Amino acid sequence: MKDFISMMRRYVKPYNKNVWGSVLMNVLSAVFNIFSFTLIIPILNILFQLNKKVYTFIPWDAAMGFKEKLINNAYWYVSRYMIEHGAIVTLLALAGFMIIMTALKTGCYFGSTAVMVPLRTGIVRDMRMQIYNKILNLPLGFFSEERKGDIIARMSGDVSEVENSIAGSIDMLIKNPILIFFYIGTMVYISWKLTLFVLVFAPLMMWLMGVIGRNLRRRSTEAQMLWSDTMSQVEETLGGLRIIKAFLAEKKMSKRFSNVTNAMRRKNAHVATRQALAHPVSEFLGTVMICIVLCFGGALIIMDKSFIDAPTFIFYMVILYSVIQPIKDLAKAAYNIPKGLASMERIDRILMAGNSIKEAPYAKEIKSFEKDINFSNVNFSYDGSAQILHDINIHINKGQKIAIVGASGGGKSTLVDLLPRFYDVTSGAISIDGQNIKDLKIQSLRSLMGNVNQDPILFNDTIYNN
Structure with missing residues (x-):
């Protein structure tokens, strides 16, 4: 009762x-x-x-x-x-x-x-x-x-x-x-x-x-x-x-x-x-x-x-x-x-499920992408035991085109998903223009990015909205 x-x-x-x-x-x-x-x-x-x-x-x-x-x-x-x-x-x-x-x-x-x-x-x-x-x-x-x-x-x-x-x-x-x-x-x-x-x-x-x-x-x-x-x-x-x-x-x-x-x-x-x-x-x-x-x-x-x-x-x-x-x-x-x-x-x-992707109370807006993206000693695990990414260090300048190549299940999609904070790194840091992405507002961070998926998805809506 x-x-x-x-x-x-x-x-x-x-x-x-x-x-x-x-x-x-x-x-x-x-x-x-x-x-x-x-x-x-x-x-x-x-x-x-x-x-x-x-x-x-x-x-x-x-x-x-x-x-x-x-x-x-x-x-x-x-x-x-x-x-x-x-x-x-x-x-x-x-x-x-x-x-x-x-x-x-x-x-x-x-x-x-x-x-x-x-x-x-x-x-x-x-x-x-x-x-x-x-x-x-x-x-x-x-x-x-x-x-x-x-x-x-x-x-x-x-x-x-x-x-x-x-x-x-x-x-x-x-x-x-x-x-x-x-x-x-x-x-x-x-x-x-x-x-x-x-x-x-x-x-x-x-x-x-x-x-x-x-x-x-x-x-x-x-x-x-x-x-x-x-x-x-x-x-x-x-x-x-x-x-x-x-x-x-x-x-x-x-x-x-x-x-x-x-x-x-x-x-x-x-x-x-x-x-x-x-x-x-x-x-x-x-x-x-x-x-x-x-x-x-x-x-x-x-x-x-x-x-x-x-x-x-x-x-x-x-x-x-x-x-x-x-x-x-x-x-x-x-x-x-x-x-x-x-x-x-x-x-x-x-x-009642908790959200592990939390926005810091002091999070700042980011209006544009100006210089570079840095992955510094990034480690990631989905369940805390099996390590998916280990000590990743990548520096990407604005305008630079890169391709991430590897075997299926090697962590390519996971690496990309860390940038818009679909997941958070287990350790290490990712920064844009010198700012840790955890210090940025999630909405403004994701607004900087485009996303083309591997599998095409059509929503039950108009062509314009899709």
């Missing part, structure tokens, strides 16, 4: 208005729903003629409990309306009022969902932009250690998982606690003793839910890692298709891909099975709890030992049944969130 709250702080802050709008709509929805259910009591009394008591109006400032005054005066208004207009008209009026309350409830319910759509889509957009901008700013060394397919998988599959699992659960995490709070508050108001009996079973239900979802996050992480392996192999295949065909390796590559996809299928099946348990388990436990309360409260009414009358008990059971659905939705969100957090961990490996 701590990781989820931390993620929400990072991404939800720009959408605080949407969150508070959803809270308001859900509070109104809960209130209208409870009012509509309250009308069950007078409707049952009219249909079955259960209440023979004659009510008189009690002033609202009378010295007695508000609950007693509210119930008494509500019955008085209904009984007076029945005397003036008849039982059938009163029944129709109560039913019409119930329809109005339900319409208001469903309207607020729709509003609470609609107001969260910009938040859900906005979080996903912000996350993708963060990843993309981070990729643009990371040094080339990061991509030599990470597979391209893995990075693509995190930006596509993992972000989609966060959208489906976490962003899709935010609405439920706002709505359902509000509904549960109002419903349980109403139950306590009707009969705190009966509610205390109900709450005895709540810890057992929560414990069983926790047992099912305990290892869901770990399995989800493993499934997403296998998805990365799949994307990496697709990327390798597209890049090396000529070699695969030349060496007749189609069957070998197909078998390798089949092994990865089958492993991912098995992991996803485990995760999906765990998730599928959420609804039936919560449904079963909720029904068991309702049956226990029904038997307990019904027995008290039959024996004339109940704290409340029969119509109020039916109203109580309706509210109790209503609280089951928010609990089920909350359980569903609790199962979904670990999947999203597993994907978020993989996304954070990119977002």
